[in-house]
Amino acid sequence: MKIGILKEHKQGERRVAVSPTITKAFISKGFECLVEEGAGVSSSYKDVDYESAGGKILSQKEVFNQADILVKINPFSDTEIEMLKKGQVTISTLYHLSSPELIAKLAAKEVNAFSLDAMPRISRAQDMDILSSQNNLAGYKAVILGAYEMTKIFPLMMTAAGTITPSRVVIFGVGVAGLQAIATAKRLGAVVEATDIRTETKEQAESLGAKFISVDNTGETSVGGYATEASEDYARRQKEAVNESLAKADLVITTAFVPGRKAPTLISKEQVEMMKNGAVIIDLAGGQGGNCELGKLNETVIHNGVKIISTTNSPESVSTNASELFGKNIYNFVMHLTNENKMKWELEEEITDGTLIVHEGKIRKN
Secondary structure (H helix, E strand, O other), X not given: OEEEEOOOOOOOOOOOOOOHHHXXXXXXXXXXXXXXXXXXXXXXXXXXXXXXXXXXXXXXXXXXXXXXXXXXXXXXXXXXXXXXXXXXXXXXOOOHHHOHHHHHHHHHOOOEEEEHHHOOOOHHHHHHOHHHHHHHHHHHHHHXXXXXXXXXXXXXXXXXXXXXXXXXXXXXOOOHHHHHHHHHHHHOOXXXXXXXXXXXXXXHHHHOOOEEOOOOOOOOOEEOOEEOOOOHHHHHHHHHHHHHHHHHOOEEEXXXXXXXXXXXXXXXXXXXXXXXXXXXXXXXXHHHOOOEOOOOOXXXXXXXXEEEEEOOOOHHHHHHHHHHHHHHHHHHHHHHHXXXXXXXXXXXXXXXXHHEEEEOOEEOOO
16 A cells, blocks of 8 residues: 655644654555655655655655555645545544534545544554644643743742742643643742643642642543533632632643634633733643633733733644654554555444544545
8 A cells, every 4th residue: 555645734834744764664564655745844854864764755746646545634725635536545633523614525525534633532542642642742842832931940949149939830731731741840840730620630630740729520521531611610610719820820831622612711811910920821722712811823912911822732843753753643543444555444443433534435423
């Protein structure tokens, strides 16, 4: 089978779905790898690196014409969809719950479309889960970005001129990104607090050294490993519980989103206005509408002295590592879907069933 590795054309995207190292791994298993010219340049991978790994560098049109499986990170654009051929397999993120028009276009081309963001949260799928691998990097990068934007340092520092007290960090959402943010902020010497709708995350947060801001929640808090949308009563009580911490915070990192829906608003305008002058908010849910009411995607907003940076989960800013991890997820997924270089099409198998959105032109999930 021929795997087509496509260049990402989305503005701001610097990753590539498969690195040269993973290309070599595919080839060792008998696959051919067709790489769109310049696909890895923004991740510091040259075309010659792919060629050294055994890949073939081709134009975009040639990759689409020859590949059996096409892999990329972001959803296929209209221009790319036009180049698809009946029966081809596409592997990418699709966000199918909120992108019905995109799914309809893929179905019209009679392709087989897998959505990586629909990967089931089960132990067998952990090494295929792009959300975990990429959010891990995003949590780390959020702390580094916050450190750059703050006017204070993180650790306690005792000097001849006096003592500098440690910065205070508050993290909303104790998923993969949140846990990595906790660990990174603690390593840098900050005092860290965290909160999450899922009370079962309390032990995880505390094991990394964070104080958990507890809010009793008797309702269902997670489905399939993802947090559910909070009730109005819980949202109100959470705000009351975190207000004291927000007022003292130097850095706030928000990571909460509900798959297929707008991200919940966790920090209101009124709460921003009670924060310290010079405080920084890094909102990693910007791509889903944001957790901070005042945030604007990919913009820096300063309100009442508080700097609000609303972004996507920023693994593209560490694109070399992000591409390597993403590529490993792709490799494991393709190995799961194939046998002796042929698609297995085990439609009832949990991972295949969960991620296969369009099969032979028919929409399976909406």
